[in-house]
Amino acid sequence: MTTFVLVHGAMHGGWVWNLVRDQLQSAGHQVFTPTLTGQGERLHSLTRSIGVATHVKDIAALLWFENLRDVILVLHSYAGVLAGPIAEASADRLSCIVLAGGFHVQSGQCLLDVEPADTAYYYRELVAQRGQGWFVPPSPDLLVRWAITDRTLQAYVGARLTPFPFKCQTDPVSYDVSRLRSVRRVYIEHTEPRLPALRQSLVTALAEGFEHLRIATGHDMMLTDATTVAALLAGLANH
Template sequence: MADYLLVHGAMHGGWCWRTVRDLLTARGHRVLAPSLTGQGEHRHRLSPEVGVATHVEDLAALLWYEDLTDVRLVLHSYAGILAGPVAERSGERLTSVVFLGAFLVRPGQCLLDVEPPEVARRYRAQVAAAGEGRYLPADASFLAQWGVRDPELRAWAGPRLTDFPFRCQTDPVHFDPGPLDALHKVWVRHTEPFMPNLRPSLDLARSRGWEIRTIPCGHDMMLEAPEATARLLEDVAAGY
């Protein structure tokens, strides 16, 4: 049996893993799916100070307080940029990292550095116009961008999306790549649709020889294809 730490992406919370968590737990695994500061049920903690370092601390502290070892870290979307700093802080507690349609950055880059320029410009404009200069406003229309097609799923997930701290998009991510390099890594591609802004991250994973897997669904794999997601995570854990 394996220990999993499931980390959500932008505007989400631990709630998005509900079905995947239940499937893995029912099969005997231990699963933690926290909500990062300012997200999900912690939305009331959104402040101008919340940034990448805050979320790295969220995860490193959880690993320490729970005294977890041999952990399978699973990162969705935005959370991919946390991999390097978390591995640097807590690499001895980790066995593998699965990147579910996740963004990758090199040391010193920020999230907007690896987004297409037109997307970065649009986000900056939205933050300035409707986010008080400090957060990207949550909007259910993002679900269409992410390929969530089921009307019932959209109706359930849309109201749960939360404003996203802008610093998490602009903070440079500093880390020693060595601890992350030492872990087994899998990058999971979604295909219905594949988001073009993830192409640089996929290409980087391939160039480094990481294992590449595919789930035929949209970006929110844990919502659209929970059984396939859970099975993939178990398969990866079985090999490491």
């Protein structure tokens, strides 16, 4: 049995991993799908003060309170930003960090630093015009960016997206690189289609020694191809 902690990206919640969780549990693994502060069913706790440090504490606290060891930590999209700080805080509890279409930031960088200029501009404008200057509001445009094309899935996901604190996109991270590199690291690249905003993250991760896996689906891979995602993760548990 392997313990997995599956962490969602911006505007999502633990619910996004349900299909993958069920398959991993059916295979005998232990699976946690925490929801980050201010997201999903924890929307009631959303404030402008929530930042990257808040979400690092969320995951570090889960690892400690549940006394988890030899964990495969899977970070989707925005959650990739948490990798370095969580490794610094909890590397002794981790066997592997997986960026599943995740953003990879080096110490001193923030999320917007590793996104293309036009993407960063899009989010800044969205926050200024519709997010009261401090949160990213859910938008149907985002479903298109994430390659969610099935109308039934669009309705399901769209209804569950929650505002996301913009501070999480602008907070720079700081971490001891050696702690991150002490853990096995894997990058899962989604290829149909690729998300241009992830290009720099992928290149940097591979240059730093991340193993490279691919999945032929879009950005919300755990929803559009849960079976393959579960199989890739189970494969990591066996090697």
